[in-house]
Amino acid sequence: MAVENHLDQTKTHVARLEEAFDYLDEQAMRKACAGMRGLIEEGDEHAREDYGEDGLRDAVIIGGAQRIEHYEIAAYGTALAHARLLLLDDVADLLEATLAEEKEADERLTEIAEEVVNLDAAGEDEDDEIDEQPRSATTQAPAERSRR
Numbered sequence: 001m002a003v004e005n006h007l008d009q010t011k012t013h014v015a016r017l018e019e020a021f022d023y024l025d026e027q028a029m030r031k032a033c034a035g036m037r038g039l040i041e042e043g044d045e046h047a048r049e050d051y052g053e054d055g056l057r058d059a060v061i062i063g064g065a066q067r068i069e070h071y072e073i074a075a076y077g078t079a080l081a082h083a084r085l086l087l088l089d090d091v092a093d094l095l096e097a098t099l100a101e102e103k104e105a106d107e108r109l110t111e112i113a114e115e116v117v118n119l120d121a122a123g124e125d126e127d128d129e130i131d132e133q134p135r136s137a138t139t140q141a142p143a144e145r146s147r148r
């Protein structure tokens with residue numbers, strides 16, 4: 001499953017960060033990220049809402065997972081830019097590998113949402129005319145849509 005694969009990748013990402021700190025001759029330390037905690041709490045809250053069908057819930061969960069991936073992509077992208085500016089090629093290589101995997105994870109989530117979940121959430125069969133409509137690559141919780 002895509003989520004489990006990415007969990008394994010995340011362990012590799014941590015190892016790469018520790019390796020990057022070794023290159024810098026610095027000690028890596030863990031610190032909770034308030035932004036990430038907020039995204040996780042928001043995703044959990046949305047997933048607990050009553051949607052009446054599993055397809056819509058899946059769409060909401062994937063949307064929350066993509067928010068997390070985008071946050072990670074921003075963080076790794078910034079760190080990579082800094083490493084390049086400082087000419088830390090070894091560190092940049094590590095960050096670039098992780099950034100590529102984060103982008104792949106996001107793209108995989110988009111594929112899942114487009115191929116399966118959005119159709120289920122819309123209550124449509126693949127034979128229906130929904131393919132003629134432009135589809136969003138991301139999903140939104142109904143509560144967000146109703147606030148607009």
Ligand SMILES: [Fe+2]
Pocket residue numbers: 006010068069072102105
């Ligand atoms: Fe990720």
